[in-house]
Amino acid sequence: MARTAGSHSDITGPRIQDAALRLFARHGYAAVSMRQIAREVGVQAGALYNYTPDKQxxxxxxMQDHMRELLATWAARSQVPDPGAALETFTRFHIRFHLERPDEVFIAYMELRNLTPENHAAISDLRGRYEDALESILKRGVAAGVFDVADTKIATLAVIAMLNGVNTWYRAGGRLSLEQVETIYWDMVRKAVGL
Amino acid sequence: MARTAGSHSDITGPRIQDAALRLFARHGYAAVSMRQIAREVGVQAGALYNYTPDKQxxxxxxMQDHMRELLATWAARSQVPDPGAALETFTRFHIRFHLERPDEVFIAYMELRNLTPENHAAISDLRGRYEDALESILKRGVAAGVFDVADTKIATLAVIAMLNGVNTWYRAGGRLSLEQVETIYWDMVRKAVGL
DNA sequence: GTTTTTTCTGAACAAACGTTCAGATAGCGT
DNA sequence: ACGCTATCTGAACGTTTGTTCAGAAAAAAC
Structure with missing residues (x-):
């Protein structure tokens, strides 16, 4: 046997990415084998190497696709001049964007240590750029005298860490709507920066 | 060859735990082999099985040792009646305790998915008890009218997530002392709960 | 309808995996 | 000094790992 009926790279390629994403998020990169991914796609392990040079x-x-999409989506937003409004926009954007992609987020945060040094540096750089987006808002607010923040770098990391926590517990169809969750977190962020 | 000079279970046992802790934290449970742990201890892989029935x-x-120590250490503290003071005590305790044990904390949060269902349930239960400790403080504060918190459950998770973020960036000997870090975070927590 | 290209199979590779165990030696109690 | 027990080695087990590749069939190009 060889090429199978209906096979097409436009179909198999994305399916491999989907399967890898889901399996990596569920079991962890190191615990998932190429054969598991292949089985999920309905293909033999060797076929994966038409789409990726290796597992790494x-x-x-x-991870790179996720971070780039995060940055691009944020950059596409029209920036509000008022720091308080900008912070609210960021807060709600972050929660919504991340809740819509639980698997990608999980991988982006948990699998950093399984990257080669070069790849790790590349992802860390993208992560840093996203953090800078928030920090620049905080700095503007501090400069304008509307935020009360002792250390903008720490506040940046603290806010992002707090917001990321949503992904560990929120489930669609639960007690609270996405809108309610956004509002509750925004309320805490707003107060935390002294607004 | 067989038993080696100087070998003793009181020495080898802890060394195995130390090596496993460090390696699991650095590379992840699934990515670390029993042979790597053994090599770190200076022993053959088979010897590990005098100390553990299996890798799991x-x-x-x-993880269990870590969570139990966390709960026991917190329980040993004399509880302050004032909710605000109790929250500050918790905040400073949490940061300090976790920064002193970066590897244990890392594992306790990252390796949950590598536990069997029974083990997962056991650790989750311990984790839940620790979260309850914070939530009870928040509830007391809300009842006393000193905290402004929309949802104590979410606030609990948000605060813990924020505080856990310290472990991702703090390095001893850096720009800020532990005391300073505690104070900055307490300032944010305090404001976030409307105190 | 024929040729070329794309896509996949199935087998193979060496290496590494967790775990077991008979046997050998070190340390301890007597 | 001797025997007993605790501790470890070294080899072995069956399985799985990531990856490669010749060949075959489907799809696309002509």
Missing amino acids: SLLFGL | SLLFGL
Whole structure:
């Protein structure tokens, strides 16, 4: 046997990424084998290598795609001049964006240590750029005298850490709507920066 | 060859736990082999099985020890009646305790998915008890009318997530002392709960 | 309808995996 | 000094790992 009926790279490629994403998020990169991914796609393990040079690149691609989309989506937003309004926009954007992609977020935070040094540096750089987006808002607010923040760098990391926590417990269809969750967190963020 | 000079279970046992802790934290449970742990201890892989029935128990033991120590240490503290003071005590305790044990904390949060269902349930239960300790403080503060918190459950998770973030960036000997870090975070927590 | 290209199979590779165990030696109690 | 027990080695087990590749079939190009 060889090429199978209906096979097409436009179909198999994304399916491999989807399967890898889900399996990596569920069991962890190191615990998932190429054969498991292949089985999920309905293909033999060797076929995966038409789409990725190796397992590491598969992980890196997923993380890089996620971070780039995060940055691009945020950059596409029209920036509000008022620091308070900008912070609210960021807070709600962050929660919504991350809740819509639980698997990507999980991988981006948990699998950093499974990247090669070069790949790790690349992802860390993208992460840093996103953190800078928040920190620049905090700095503007401090400069304008509307935020009360002792250390903008720490506040940046603290806010992001707090917001990321949503992904550990929120489930669609639960006690609270996405809108309610956003509002509750925004309320805490707002108060934390002294607004 | 067989038993080696100077070998003793009181020495080898802890060394195995130390090595497993460090390696699991650095590379992840699934990515670390029993042979790597053994090499770190200076022993053959088979010798590990005098101290643990299997790899899974090694991980579970580390996580359980950590969570029990966390709960016991917190329980040993004399509880302050004032909710505000209690929250400050908790905040400073949490940061200090966790910064003193970066590897244990890392494992306790990252390796949950590598536990068997029974072990997972056991650790989650311990985790839940610790979260309850914070939530009870928040509830007392809300009842006393000194805290402004929309949802104590979410606030609990948000505060813990924020505080846990310290472990991702703090390094001893850096720009800020532990005392300073505690104060900055307490300032944010205090404001976030409307105190 | 024929040729070329794309996509996949199935087998193979060496290496590493967790775990077991008979046997050997070190340390301890007597 | 001797025997007993605790501790470890070294080899072995069956399985799984990531990856490669010749060949075969489907799809696309002509």
